[in-house]
Amino acid sequence: MTDSPEYLKKRAFFDSLLTIYGRKPVLEALEDSSLPVHKLHLAESNRKDQLISRIEQLAEERNIQVAHWDRKGLSRISKNAKQDQGVALDLALPKYGSADTFLKECRGKHFELLALDGITNPQNLGMIVRSACAGGIDGILLPKKGCAQIDPLVIKASVGTLFKTRILRCDQLAPVLQKFAEQGARVCALSSHAQDTLGTLDTSAPTVFVLGNETHGVSSAVEKSCTHKIRIPMKNDVESLNVAITAALISFRHQF
Template sequence: MEENTRIFGIRAVLEAIQSGKTIDKVYIQKGLAGPLFQELNHQLNKGEFNISYVPVEKLNKLAKGNHQGVVASISPVSFRSIEEVVAQAFEETSTPLFLLLDQITDARNFGAIIRTAACTGVNAIIFPEKGSAPVNADTVKTSAGAVFSVPLCKVNHIKDAVYYLQSSDIQVIAATEKTNDTIYQVDFKKASALVMGNEAKGVSNSILNAVDVKAKLPMSGTIESLNVSVACGAILYEAVRQRIPLNAEGGI
């Protein structure tokens, strides 16, 4: 059975996986057991799925029906591989711009970021398979449909994506308060990838240790930080500002 972009029931989720549907997230009731669930669990273990084990009350809110302890979100979009999006970007421009999201968990923040990325010429958005907000109806609505125009790429680990981009001669910049350098000191005219961090924790330390550049937005007043989607927009438009002469010459 289907409810918007959700399917529920063990058999329905099994059939969706076996038919190749793009499963964005699977919610499983804590302590679930039984032969049919074991079959589903076997299929889930064969792939890379974003799984959350939740109380039954959560599932009751997600699905109005006999969910049998399992609800899955079907993504409205297809995801691309990092190799594919990088190759395509370099076919289009010598100075691509990528956006990496380190565990952005709010679907509306995610949607707002995607919308801004579409407006600023981002070539692809890269985010981890696990720990990210699902691409659901809220994401689609908040993005104003931009999820269908910006390539989305899921990876196992953001750090591996950082290394892959660096090996492709793309500088990786982390937006973080843990630096004295501002975003206005970064040269965005190069092929670049911007890392935005989790709403509460920011960019993880392991990623900060791997990037090429760390930079922050200058802040004044008593508020210590911006909403991540707002900060992302401010930084991406700094990249646009620097790249305007290139745009005029057809560089990007």
């Protein structure tokens, strides 16, 4: 392995691939011509039912590369043998990348990111993406562990904004947030118990806003990597907001 320009380019391309699986989700993705598809993967053992025939037909119509695998080979691609139903699809999302790459690129620059900790509801994830994109957030840190992953439900709930939003993947959130803090970013956990409020935050430093699970808030492991805690002031003794609402208030706050 080498960091040659060619390697980096290839690496960036593979980072941009999002693999979805299951017959219905793959069919729906193929039917949406706005989705940039890279490759369709099929298990050789698939019985040709109506869904599979339609999937093959759409792949042919859209001139999409098809790879055939034995069950084991397909599981390696879907990473979910139990639920892939013998079908996987690589989407090539232009703004889908890794947190590590962004960490290298962002040195010395100003940015505002959202980091998601334990956001398990796909509807909320899609709404967060939509609001963050419209509000001008520079990217969303999405860990593989503990969060809903991008699937057709999330794509739908994002109303097309997923392809315009920089999604930065990582395995776990805490170590990545620590790296951001070491590079001088302010890492702010949203917490209803915080003393400081969002409105008083000085906006000159690059900032990562950490949004936690709606019921349990930011996890203690992740909170340890945060440098600040802030809250959104609420009236009428309301205790919490929907996490997508919180994401929107953060993303749009410069506009008011």
